[in-house]
Amino acid sequence: MDIIRLKNVKKQYKNGTTAIYDLSLNIEKGSFVFIIGGSGSGKSTLMKMLYREEKPTKGQIIVGGLNVAKLRNSKVYKLRRKLGIVFQDYRLLPKQTVYENVAFAMEVIGATKQETRVKVLKALEIVGLKNKVHSYPDQLSGGEQQRVAIARAIVNNPKMLLCDEPTGNLDPEMSIEIMKIIEKINKDWGTTVLVVTHDKEIVNKMKKQVITLKEGRLVNNKAKGTYDNENA
Amino acid sequence: MKMLRMLGRSIRDAFKSVFRNFSLSLASISCITITLIIVAISIMASYNVSNFTEEIxxxxxxxxxxxxxxxKEEIENIKNELKNISNxxxxxxxxxxxxxxxxEMQTQSEIFNTVMEGWDEExxxxxxxFQIKVKNAEEISKTAKQIEKIEKIAIVRYGEGMVDKLIxxxxxxxxxxxxxxxxxxxVTIFLIINTIKLTIYSRKRExxxxxLVGASNFTIKTPFIIEGMFLGLLGSLIPIGMIIFGYPALYDRMNGYVFTPLVNLISPxxxxxxxxxxxxxxxIIVGMIGSSSAVRKYLKV
Known part of the structure; x- marks a missing residue:
């Protein structure tokens, strides 16, 4: 079953640049997919359209049964509750502790204190930060901050995890550790994972499905792909 | 149950954020305070003006x-007809x-007294x-005309001209x-909206x-609106203090009137x-409007 379906999607920004030309793509439930491509390939735009920060100019995008292109601004939260999103810059709240940052995602959907506590501690355990619940983000290393962000993304048991350059700010060892956590979530929970990256080493090492974009067009979609210099 | 829990959280978050962003809160509060002081003064002034004009x-x-x-019967008739005039x-x-x-005239003046002494009933x-007071002073001339039409009324006077001008x-x-x-x-609403916009701008990221984590717009807005109401409430404290202590002091100092005892102040x-x-x-309302209109802008990402 496809959890993400794109049909003839085109995205043109208001300033006239076209980021994506006629992209059709299906992603199966439970898969682990890398989306790669050079700068300007449209991979970030694709990601933004999946969580509806951007709307497609043309075409249809279905994510988890929701028609994203037609989703009204006030209903975007329905989509976001099905997704966990991880960014390169972590996007944590600096004035809140690790626990509060993760609990935030539970509170805004109206979970009880009890439920929040159980799930937050579970999520922090998965990313290995159970001993840092009372720290503030600026007291943590980059890798730890990214793990907090992952914990926040998965605390609601989302169907999909979207990661936009999750290892962009991290050193290689830390990057591998982060990817292992993401892989574990994919395996243990069956969460569909999409990772946008330009980290060659990680892509080559993990042997996952690889979707390559170039100048706004799909050029490659391989089941066990690698980072191919010629295409990227 | 869920709504109640979320509301509780909103209130808690609103209070937390007032103190966590204290310097910005202070900026909003002082803006609200200053404008409310001006509003309070003008409200009190306008009340006093309208009170004074109404009294006159x-x-x-x-x-x-x-x-x-x-x-005698005709006089009784006149009285009844007067009662029928609505104003x-x-x-x-x-x-x-x-x-x-x-x-009455004799008691008023010595001259009248001596002149009128000789008059008997005949x-x-x-x-x-008839001395008549009206409900709505603006229609006094119309009412006077109505009275003139009553039978056996000779003359009607109300200080025409002068009174009309005064009114x-x-x-x-x-x-x-x-x-x-x-x-x-x-102006207050505008100022406060802008100040609150500044404070909310700094929390764009939040x-x-x-x-991103799936909060509905309602969930996001509510704490900000409660915060705005709270800021409005805090901002009104100093103006209220000034009203409650300042106005009676002013009233006592001026003995309850301005310039002449004709112009009375409203008692405190x-x-x-x-x-x-x-x-x-x-x-409170202005704070609420200010924050809800300021936050709306950031709910489109």
Whole structure:
């Protein structure tokens, strides 16, 4: 079953640049997919359209049964509750502790204190930060901050995890550790994972499905792909 | 149950954020405070002006002179007809027979006294009179005309010209003061919206993260709106203090009037409490409008 379906999607920004030309793509439930491509390939735009920060100019995008292109601004939260999103810059709240940052995602959907506590501690355990619940983000290393962000993304048991350059700010060892956590979530929970990256080493090492974009067009979609210099 | 829990959280978050962003909160609060002080002063001034004009208008009297030939029944008829005119205050129709008028005039002045002493009931040239007060001073000339039409009424006087001018002047004074108050309230709303926008701008990131983790717009807005109301409430405290302590002090110092005892000030209790309540409500509502319109902009990502 496809959890993400794109049909003839085109995205043109208001300033006239076209980021994506006629992209059709299906992603199966439970898969682990890398989306790669050079700068300007449209991979970030694709990601933004999946969580509806951007709307497609043309075409249809279905994510988890929701028609994203037609989703009204006030209903975007329905989509976001099905997704966990991880960014390169972590996007944590600096004035809140690790626990509060993760609990935030539970509170805004109206979970009880009890439920929040159980799930937050579970999520922090998965990313290995159970001993840092009372720290503030600026007291943590980059890798730890990214793990907090992952914990926040998965605390609601989302169907999909979207990661936009999750290892962009991290050193290689830390990057591998982060990817292992993401892989574990994919395996243990069956969460569909999409990772946008330009980290060659990680892509080559993990042997996952690889979707390559170039100048706004799909050029490659391989089941066990690698980072191919010629295409990227 | 879920709604209640979320509301509880909103209130908690609102209070937390007032203290966590204290310097910005202080900026909003002082902006609200200053504008509310100006609004309070203008509200009190306009109330006093309209109170004073109303008092003067209440004292305006129409005097209707009855023809000498009128019989007792006819005078009774006139009284009933007067009661039927809608703008006349029924409790304020005072009849004085010409001998009563004579007596009154005699007590007023020594000259009148000596001149009128010789008059008896038959050759008293004065007329029986009705002294009438109206409900709405602006329609006093119309009412006077209606009275003139009543049978056996000889002359109607209400200080035409002078009174009409006074009433028009009062009317424009009232309009100007009301206009000022409304303009000030609008300016306040504008200022507060902008200040709150600044404070919310610094929390753009927080709002965008809330959107990303799946908070509905309602969930995001509520704490900000409660925060705005709270800021408005805090901002109204100093103006209210100034009203409650300042106005009675001013009142005592001026002995309750401005320049002449004709222009009375409104006595402080319950007036200061009414105005305080108004200021508090204006503060809260303006804070609410300010924050909800400021946050709306960031709910589109």
């Amino acid at each position: 208008e209440k004292d305006l009297t129409i005097v209707a002179f009855v023809e000498n030939s009128a019989t 006349i205050n029924q409790k304020e129709i005072k009849y004085e027979s010409k001998s009563q008028v004579k007596q 050759d008293n040239p004065l007329k029986d009179t 028009t002047a009062f009317d424009s004074i009232k309009k100007v003061t009301y206009g000022t108050v409304i303009a000030l309230i609008l 709002i965008s993260i809330m959107r 209790t319950p007036f200061v409490y009414t105005v305080s309540l108004m200021i508090m409500i204006i503060g």
